[in-house]
Amino acid sequence: MSGFLAWLRERIPVQGAQLHELTNEPVPNHLKRWWFALGGTPAYLFVVQIITGILLAFYYQPAAATAFESVRYITEEASFGWYLRSLHKWAATLMIAAVILHQMRVYFTAAYRRPRELNWVIGMCLLMCTLLTGFTGYSLVFEQLSYWGATVAANISDAVPVIGSFAKQMLLAGDNYNERTLSRFYILHAAVLPTTIILLVVVHIIFIRLHGVTELKLEDEPEDKPKHFNFFPDHILTELMIGLVLMVLLSALATIFPATMGPKADPLTTPEVIKPEWFFYVSFRWLKLFSLTFAVLSTGFIVGAMFLWPWIDKVLRRITGIEDISVYIGIVATFALVGLTVWEAAVAH
Secondary structure, three states: OHHHHHHHHHHOOOOHHHHHHHHOOEEEHHHHOHHHOOOHHHHHHHHHHHHHHHHHHOOOOOOOOOHHHHHHHHHHOOOOHHHHHHHHHHHHHHHHHHHHHHHHHHHHOOOOOOOOHHHHHHHHHHHHHHHHHHHHHHHOOOEHHHHHHHHHHHHHHHOOOOOHHHHHHHHHOOOOOOOOHHHHHHHHHHHHHHHHHHHHHHHHHHHHHHHOOOOOOOOOOOOOOOOEEEHHHHHHHHHHHHHHHHHHHHHHHHHHOOOOOOOEOOOOOOOOOOOOOHHHHHHHHHHHHOOHHHHHHHHHHHHHHHHOHHHHHHHHHHHHOOOOHHHHHHHHHHHHHHHHHHHHHHOOO
């Protein structure tokens, strides 16, 4: 064994002290509270998505003639296929929720302010990619609702000025849903978007390492208590506990509420009600309240404002003189988002 260790040290010349120093960055005390440690939660769920997605890919066939039947085979015949598909579905749901909650935490703690503006933009890019991954994954089942949901989404994107027609053609691989559309969705869902997310996460972590974690002063924190604790093993143990809880939760959800099959997509029969996934309820309700042009333009304006919020926040604070002006705006926006989501969820589909 000593000979093997000597051989290994010669080829990987990293000393234990160097590795300890590299991984043991001091972490602010507020990260001991799990709701401040939401950054690792979507990363863990993303790993679950990658593993279950690879296993599902062994059976899935991305073509209009075979997609529905391959998903049915996974769900009803393949050994533990129902469990893997359900894990994949629930991990996606929780990942989207975790990314949204993490972005909200960053917003309400003003962790996007100088010098972390670019990391906020990276976070917004991650949120958009996560939503797109959820949308493309939902469309792969080739059910009635997923087929017509994708068709409606493409038609909505067509209403975007200048780039709308191009975006629709890129999404559908043509002017309308065709035999190449599912393979386009599959490549986006299984390759392009996951690779983009991984690259964004790497850049996100690099920025965190460069700037450090935003330090928050909590009122119940004693003055004589150390302000930091070790990343390894203390924070790693916190993340491991969160991961174990998530695995139990995912298994319970996958078992109690397994993924099911709806009617196969029928391009000739439009369903009476087209239902999106829950994370698009807000947009769907917004479209119902206003004209298509206004809804699309206003949605684009809101998303653009969120990307630029660190600079908008700076201007608002200078104009109003209110340091927490973004918090008040965020509270109103959160109530609006929750209200629109609940409103759309309560409508009979």
